[in-house]
Amino acid sequence: MTHSVVFDLARLRRSCAQCSLQQLCLPAGIGQDDMVRLDEIVRRRRPLARSERLFRIGAPMEALYVAREGAFKTVAISDDGEEQVIGFHLPGELIGLDALGSGKHRCEAEALGPALVCEVPLDALEEITHAVPGLQLQLLRVIGRSVGRDQDHLEILGRRQAQDRIAMFLHGLSERYHQLGHSATEFSLPMSREDIARYLGLVIETVSRGFTRLQDEGYIKVRGRQLRILDPVGLSAMAHSSIDLHPAASGIA
Amino acid sequence: MTHSVVFDLARLRRSCAQCSLQQLCLPAGIGQDDMVRLDEIVRRRRPLARSERLFRIGAPMEALYVAREGAFKTVAISDDGEEQVIGFHLPGELIGLDALGSGKHRCEAEALGPALVCEVPLDALEEITHAVPGLQLQLLRVIGRSVGRDQDHLEILGRRQAQDRIAMFLHGLSERYHQLGHSATEFSLPMSREDIARYLGLVIETVSRGFTRLQDEGYIKVRGRQLRILDPVGLSAMAHSSIDLHPAASGIA
DNA sequence: CGTGTGATTGAGATGGGTCAACCTCAGTGG
DNA sequence: CCACTGAGGTTGACCCATCTCAATCACACG
Numbered sequence: 001m002t003h004s005v006v007f008d009l010a011r012l013r014r015s016c017a018q019c020s021l022q023q024l025c026l027p028a029g030i031g032q033d034d035m036v037r038l039d040e041i042v043r044r045r046r047p048l049a050r051s052e053r054l055f056r057i058g059a060p061m062e063a064l065y066v067a068r069e070g071a072f073k074t075v076a077i078s079d080d081g082e083e084q085v086i087g088f089h090l091p092g093e094l095i096g097l098d099a100l101g102s103g104k105h106r107c108e109a110e111a112l113g114p115a116l117v118c119e120v121p122l123d124a125l126e127e128i129t130h131a132v133p134g135l136q137l138q139l140l141r142v143i144g145r146s147v148g149r150d151q152d153h154l155e156i157l158g159r160r161q162a163q164d165r166i167a168m169f170l171h172g173l174s175e176r177y178h179q180l181g182h183s184a185t186e187f188s189l190p191m192s193r194e195d196i197a198r199y200l201g202l203v204i205e206t207v208s209r210g211f212t213r214l215q216d217e218g219y220i221k222v223r224g225r226q227l228r229i230l231d232p233v234g235l236s237a238m239a240h241s242s243i244d245l246h247p248a249a250s251g252i253a
Numbered sequence: 254m255t256h257s258v259v260f261d262l263a264r265l266r267r268s269c270a271q272c273s274l275q276q277l278c279l280p281a282g283i284g285q286d287d288m289v290r291l292d293e294i295v296r297r298r299r300p301l302a303r304s305e306r307l308f309r310i311g312a313p314m315e316a317l318y319v320a321r322e323g324a325f326k327t328v329a330i331s332d333d334g335e336e337q338v339i340g341f342h343l344p345g346e347l348i349g350l351d352a353l354g355s356g357k358h359r360c361e362a363e364a365l366g367p368a369l370v371c372e373v374p375l376d377a378l379e380e381i382t383h384a385v386p387g388l389q390l391q392l393l394r395v396i397g398r399s400v401g402r403d404q405d406h407l408e409i410l411g412r413r414q415a416q417d418r419i420a421m422f423l424h425g426l427s428e429r430y431h432q433l434g435h436s437a438t439e440f441s442l443p444m445s446r447e448d449i450a451r452y453l454g455l456v457i458e459t460v461s462r463g464f465t466r467l468q469d470e471g472y473i474k475v476r477g478r479q480l481r482i483l484d485p486v487g488l489s490a491m492a493h494s495s496i497d498l499h500p501a502a503s504g505i506a
Numbered sequence: 507c508g509t510g511t512g513a514t515t516g517a518g519a520t521g522g523g524t525c526a527a528c529c530t531c532a533g534t535g536g
Numbered sequence: 537c538c539a540c541t542g543a544g545g546t547t548g549a550c551c552c553a554t555c556t557c558a559a560t561c562a563c564a565c566g
Binding site: 160192193194204205208209211212224 | 545547
């Protein structure tokens with residue numbers, strides 16, 4: 001996939017040193033001159049359109065990707081064709097670790113909207129982590145954060161109440177946006193209700209009802225994909241303990 | 254925690270080179286003399302008893318652990334005290350990655366029975382991965398396998414039918430035992446029903462009923478923790494597609 | 507032989523899946 | 537400018553799988 005879009009490349013050829021995601025990304029904590037070396041091996045890909053894929057299931061692992069702009073999902077597909085969303089990936093987050101074990105991807109990675117990624121070819125990574133002292137540790141840290149998000153996901157799916165899962169999901173997203181320097185209380189969901197459902201192990205109707213109920217109870221305001229968190233403390237409380245603050249929707253307005 | 258059990262240490266001081274788990278563990282794929290260097294930094298801990306912990310939530314990350322004999326579970330605890338099993342760890346599998354991101358553990362790791370671990374101090378690991386060329390890649394592979402198991406777990410929890418989850422769980426365990434050179438069709442479950450339930454996001458009664466039903470349908474034979482898989486193909490089919498082969502337990506024997 | 511812990515089984519309640527209708531809105535073309 | 541269309545989202549009614557509560561069983565251990 002070598003694209004000859006010269007001026008596009010030029011526009012994207014902003015170095016790691018100038019990237020707003022630097023603190024979240026591999027170059028964090030390495031020296032100025034080392035960053036130049038890293039810069040040389042990182043390929044910045046042209047923009048991806050909605051539903052374009054970084055890799056498919058079974059494809060050999062060629063690189064690690066870092067979401068730069070836009071959001072991605074990784075999807076596993078079972079034998080009977082059921083799709084399951086394994087993860088959502090916001091800017092600064094790693095994509096492609098699913099193939100580390102076997103060398104073959106076991107998920108598809110798909111852009112949820114217009115997006116940009118940085119791509120670190122695997123062989124080059126191997127070299128440079130040896131050449132640049134701090135990078136190995138930083139790589140492990142970034143991998144560790146990814147493992148942490150998987151674990152958050154596990155904790156969400158371990159909850160048996162749909163409402164809890166939805167609250168935890170929104171709370172987690174809010175935190176992630178906050179870390180990116182966005183508002184923690186107002187953002188737009190990059191994924192469809194369907195994606196959310198398949199991420200949470202629920203059906204779409206349950207997600208929809210969950211949203212409306214959280215809205216009725218005053219925690220949030222949703223309109224389509226636009227979300228405002230009205231009661232961050234309450235939502236957080238709901239996400240952390242399994243005790244539902246408004247146990248029954250007893251019909252009383 | 255320096256124990257002065259000299260002869261115990263001596264007994265355990267078998268080198269990586271002689272370890273039956275070598276193929277699954279860090280030393281896989283590195284040279285003979287490099288293995289000696291690794292050998293020097295790997296601490297082999299004295300036996301752990303059932304319910305002894307490797308680390309607690311909030312503890313700073315000090316090492317990576319590899320289960321050597323016996324099995325472990327990692328458990329997350331929510332604010333209201335609910336325990337959730339994040340992972341089971343069989344011999345050759347990594348424990349402790351949960352702290353990679355932040356440097357603090359977010360799980361407890363507990364031995365499910367008498368067990369042995371190898372412990373790789375974090376600072377020493379840092380050094381040696383630079384000194385030993387192949388080790389960095391091997392470390393990533395082992396981490397990758399751990400990520401893969403987390404993903405298996407996510408796929409299990411994404412299923413909405415309890416029966417599917419249980420079948421997938423047993424199928425996965427069977428595969429893991431097989432890789433260890435044990436029988437894939439007959440082994441004993443190292444964890445309680447309670448642990449299984451908390452791993453699967455179910456309640457203990459549902460797990461119990463699920464087992465009996467799988468038995469009634471001829472897939473397995475369970476007696477306490479002793480398990481025999483009678484129909485590996487059928488179980489596997491059930492684990493991979495979401496179509497239940499015996500949809501209804503219609504009361505007909 | 508009692509005691510306790512873990513596992514199984516039963517009966518009843520309920521949360522969320524299923525199915526179906528309807529709404530919303532952006533895009534398209536007349 | 538409006539009608540049509542289709543995809544995504546919401547809502548309602550019903551029903552079943554799983555949770556809850558409770559009794560009983562199995563078995564190891566003192």
